[in-house]
């Protein structure tokens with residue numbers, strides 16, 4: 001007789017799951033080490049980031065699943081709706097359901113009590129698994145997500161694990177605090193004056209693009225990339241602000257191609273967690289371009305904090321991305337891209353830009369069309 005934790009592992013394997021994105025919950029602490037052992041995956045620092053990573057993993061040909069605490073769904077709703085639902089990107093989620101059964105932490109209760117209604121209101125399918133005998137319903141959750149290309153949440157009650165005899169979790173011995181790896185090189189040199197706009201930077205990139213997969217930040221940058229040269233290998237984001245680099249990371253885990261992300265300063269500052277994870281995973285085929293025009297360009301050019309000294313290159317370095325460059329014109333950008341592609345390591349190019357949007361029209365493709373053709377072209 002398998003304990004419930006082992007049953008979960010067995011079900012995930014039977015359903016072909018080959019990648020997990022995880023963030024722990026106390027109630028599933030016996031499950032967590034088994035998941036990390038059984039599947040390739042990424043340990044998250046914020047659950048919303050996992051939706052981007054898993055979207056990329058699926059686009060690249062993987063079959064991912066998230067294993068989190070239900071509270072994390074509170075910071076995932078936007079991406080569940082604007083990425084997974086709108087762009088038809090499947091994701092099954094096992095959420096350890098807090099605030100529901102024998103809850104010892106009062107603050108878990110308000111959100112937990114309303115969660116099924118919240119998910120229902122957002123149109124996100126949800127299956128409540130109250131007892132170990134019902135764990136087989138996880139199979140239905142996974143199949144539903146993949147058959148219908150949509151998110152599906154399994155809310156798994158703490159009662160499921162109550163009589164488990166699993167001892168997979170062991171308290172770690174107290175860690176020694178180690179000094180972090182030291183940063184090398186100059187971080188805070190003077191910022192050069194920008195010489196080009198975002199559109200000019202994108203136009204200069206199209207000269208040197210070959211068969212890279214390109215993920216582009218939402219809003220005007222995606223319209224500009226479409227205008228500069230549409231390719232099936234461009235993934236234009238239409239929502240889920242902050243997840244461009246996360247999606248790029250997920251793709252990079254499942255493709256041999258080089259993956260380039262065109263991210264924005266406002267979007268990076270919304271989800272610096274992406275850089276934190278990338279700096280730990282460091283896939284060889286991932287390059288991030290931080291297109292820093294100092295503003296939220298797509299919404300009317302309101303200042304971001306890069307205007308007042310927040311240095312994106314230093315942020316990337318601090319997160320563990322060792323190869324960074326700063327450029328301020330088209331030639332410098334092309335040179336840096338070529339240099340880092342030849343190097344074949346995770347890299348971050350901080351592109352200092354003038355603010356300003358071109359007047360490009362909307363992209364005449366629906367989000368599911370963009371998803372389908374990108375995924376198909378990655379597979380070939």
Ligand SMILES: Cc1ncc(C[n+]2csc(CCOP(=O)(O)OP(=O)(O)O)c2C)c(N)n1
Nearest residue numbers: 219221241264265266267295296297298299
């Ligand atoms: C969660 C969320 N908040 C706000 C917005 C509105 N919004 C769309 S694009 C954008 C600006 C993005 O700025 P940045 O990443 O710097 O790129 P830029 O447009 O300047 O190239 C904002 C604020 C959104 N779509 N989603």
